[in-house]
Amino acid sequence: MTFHPAMPYGTPDWHKSARKLADEGPPFEFTPENRRKLDEILTRYPADRRRSALLPALYLVQDQQGYVSGHAMTHVAEIIGCSRADVEDVVSYYVMFFTKPVGRHVLGVCRTLSCALNGAERLTEAIAGKLGIAPGETDPTGEFTLIEMECLGACDRAPVIMVNNEYWHECQGADDVDRLLETLRTRGVAGLTGCHHVKEK
Numbered sequence: 001m002t003f004h005p006a007m008p009y010g011t012p013d014w015h016k017s018a019r020k021l022a023d024e025g026p027p028f029e030f031t032p033e034n035r036r037k038l039d040e041i042l043t044r045y046p047a048d049r050r051r052s053a054l055l056p057a058l059y060l061v062q063d064q065q066g067y068v069s070g071h072a073m074t075h076v077a078e079i080i081g082c083s084r085a086d087v088e089d090v091v092s093y094y095v096m097f098f099t100k101p102v103g104r105h106v107l108g109v110c111r112t113l114s115c116a117l118n119g120a121e122r123l124t125e126a127i128a129g130k131l132g133i134a135p136g137e138t139d140p141t142g143e144f145t146l147i148e149m150e151c152l153g154a155c156d157r158a159p160v161i162m163v164n165n166e167y168w169h170e171c172q173g174a175d176d177v178d179r180l181l182e183t184l185r186t187r188g189v190a191g192l193t194g195c196h197h198v199k200e201k
């Protein structure tokens with residue numbers, strides 16, 4: 001009897017996760033400034049709760065390195081006093097942490113119900129087509145990474161794109177893609193309007 005038809009029961013190591021561990025990347029150490037910031041953050045927690053600082057520590061890594069490499073996870077684990085596996089668990093759970101280098105602009109297109117009903121799939125296809133990449137990939141210029149995300153909390157303004165984990169760009173359609181990409185190329189995120197309630201024209 002098997003529980004799932006796709007599981008390779010009976011083959012060696014079938015019970016082990018096939019998830020690839022993070023790219024170890026180059027050696028990593030916080031800059032003195034980021035280390036100071038993390039040390040300050042750590043003072044907010046009791047000694048036996050230092051792992052509560054994992055999320056802000058990982059944001060500092062991502063700010064500094066652009067993604068979270070395996071070496072960075074080890075570095076964070078050593079500072080906080082937890083295991084590397086604890087850090088990996090957090091990194092792999094939250095989609096806002098990238099485990100490989102990404103483009104200057106990360107476009108996260110929401111694919112959950114409201115956005116799906118309002119054309120998110122066409123939006124993703126349009127971006128992928130313009131950039132010549134599939135979701136999860138970075139374009140050859142290193143300018144854009146395209147990913148799909150779950151609900152971004154702005155369902156009434158679907159479909160929504162989140163740029164660089166920070167800027168919501170809403171009410172977007174496939175026809176808006178050229179302008180969005182050009183804006184980001186020429187003006188960066190400063191060209192985005194952030195949250196807004198009416199469709200931009």
Ligand code: FES
Pocket residue numbers: 110111112113114115116150151152153154155156158159160
């Ligand atoms: S479904 Fe896309 S923002 Fe909620």
